[in-house]
Amino acid sequence: MNPRLAAVAALALAACSRDDSAERRARLGPNPSLAQMMQVADAQAGARRFGQCAACHSIAAGGADRNGPNLHGVYGAPIAQNRPRFGYTDALQAQRGVWDDRRLDAWLADPRGDVPGTTMSFAGIHDPLARADLIAYLKTQR
Numbered sequence: 001m002n003p004r005l006a007a008v009a010a011l012a013l014a015a016c017s018r019d020d021s022a023e024r025r026a027r028l029g030p031n032p033s034l035a036q037m038m039q040v041a042d043a044q045a046g047a048r049r050f051g052q053c054a055a056c057h058s059i060a061a062g063g064a065d066r067n068g069p070n071l072h073g074v075y076g077a078p079i080a081q082n083r084p085r086f087g088y089t090d091a092l093q094a095q096r097g098v099w100d101d102r103r104l105d106a107w108l109a110d111p112r113g114d115v116p117g118t119t120m121s122f123a124g125i126h127d128p129l130a131r132a133d134l135i136a137y138l139k140t141q142r
């Protein structure tokens with residue numbers, strides 16, 4: 001890269017240091033896999049996105065259940081078992097497996113499409129990189 005271009009790129013990066021998702025998207029190219037997205041996922045960006053979950057979910061260790069269960073330690077936990085005293089729906093309890101990248105990605109994209117009958121009334125997150133950032137954040141909270 002010529003020096004002038006490099007300087008412009010550096011400036012652009014500095015200006016976007018809080019949200020470099022455009023640059024990360026460019027690095028990923030078209031149709032990245034979930035694994036590729038997880039490699040560039042940014043837990044700090046995910047922490048900011050968690051604002052859209054916080055009305056219903058606390059995430060600090062020992063936090064109270066709200067409309068939704070506390071999410072501390074939910075990454076890697078068996079589905080609908082992380083908070084034994086929370087009233088999970090039968091629909092969610094009928095799910096097998098643990099909350100790994102793949103399950104969380106499908107859930108966060110479209111909760112009610114993924115698990116018909118769930119009471120998580122959340123429209124879902126269309127942007128796969130935004131979901132990856134959130135999953136990276138959930139991973140840090142355990």
Ligand code: HEC
Pocket residue numbers: 050052053054055056057067068069071074078079080081082083087088089091092099108117118119120121122134
């Ligand atoms: C309007 C309230 C609401 C919002 C907003 C919401 N949730 Fe939920 N969430 C719930 C409820 C209610 C459940 C339990 C659903 C059930 O039992 O079917 C749940 C369940 C979950 C679970 C499964 C927990 C477990 O212990 O197995 C995860 C993971 C989760 N939510 C993540 C999120 C994330 C991440 C966001 C933000 C992107 C979010 N939720 C936004 C209400 C909400």
